[in-house]
Amino acid sequence: MRPGSSWVTPGYKVSVLPNNHRMSRSVCSICAKHCSQNVVYQCSGLIFCSRRCAMLAGMRKQRRDRKNIY
Numbered sequence: 001m002r003p004g005s006s007w008v009t010p011g012y013k014v015s016v017l018p019n020n021h022r023m024s025r026s027v028c029s030i031c032a033k034h035c036s037q038n039v040v041y042q043c044s045g046l047i048f049c050s051r052r053c054a055m056l057a058g059m060r061k062q063r064r065d066r067k068n069i070y
């Protein structure tokens with residue numbers, strides 16, 4: 001995944017950003033670890049350390065949305 005690219009998980013559009021010094025305090029919204037990769041994944045103002053975490057967040061969101069509908 002290159003910085004600047006993005007992809008859509010179910011219910012979610014995720015952007016890939018370079019993990020630069022301005023983002024040095026970025027903490028993953030799923031596993032609560034500091035993002036140490038070259039890139040971070042951002043979606044809806046949330047930061048994720050990996051694609052896996054971003055997808056987990058997408059699945060959780062989808063579940064929430066479904067609950068709201070029914």
Ligand SMILES: [Zn+2]
Nearest residue numbers: 028031049053
């Ligand atoms: Zn994570």
